[in-house]
Amino acid sequence: MNNHTNDDQLELIQASHRELEEALETLKNLKPDEREDFTKRWPSTLQSLCELMRVTLDRQAVSNSVHISEALATTLSTYLGGRDIYIPNGERLKDALRDIRIWREFKGNNLEQLSRNYDLTERRVSQIIAEQRAAFVARKQRRLF
Incomplete structure (x- = not known):
């Protein structure tokens, strides 16, 4: 900001x-x-x-x-009050929370199951896992410094 x-x-x-x-x-x-x-x-x-x-x-x-x-x-x-403000519909928030659930449920060998559970392709679940892993590592590294 x-x-x-x-x-x-x-x-x-x-x-x-x-x-x-x-x-x-x-x-x-x-x-x-x-x-x-x-x-x-x-x-x-x-x-x-x-x-x-x-x-x-x-x-x-x-x-x-x-x-x-x-x-x-x-x-x-x-x-x-009186301002013209935009409130997002929440889809990005819902997707972000879904991605966290996927990351928490990921066991290393359950990609196919997660894709079925969340109605996503395995490729998309893999992308989500990679994004969540990167965010996890970044949080860990911030705590070190």
């Missing part, structure tokens, strides 16, 4: 910090009926984002998921 973008982001955070803290404090102290009325007035995209975060937090057994998801949605709204 270049320094210009990093500096812009820090400036954005610092400029909105006090305003965000006040908003989060108010949100934290809302009565249940006030909270329900308040979140119902959010734009539908923000409501959906909040619900996605709540469900994810629930699946991770995080207590107080409703309040945390509302605080996260408020924070994102404060810093990114």
Whole structure:
């Protein structure tokens, strides 16, 4: 990441910090009926984002998921609200996680099995193994220095 973008982001955070803290404090102290009325007035995209975060937090057994998801949605709204941003569809992330699973399951003699399990060619599984091996070696070498 270049320094210009990093500096812009820090400036954005610092400029909105006090305003965000006040908003989060108010949100934290809302009565249940006030909270329900308040979140119902959010734009539908923000409501959906909040619900996605709540469900994810629930699946991770995080207590107080409703309040945390509302605080996260408020924070994102404060810093990114009104901006035209692109959120990737997640395919690259899913592929990266699949590749890690393949690497972990690789035993040296199960290329054919992995290709069947993941519906990939043996050649592609071999490429993934090579990429994951290189990443593994790079991580090991960083720890040495």
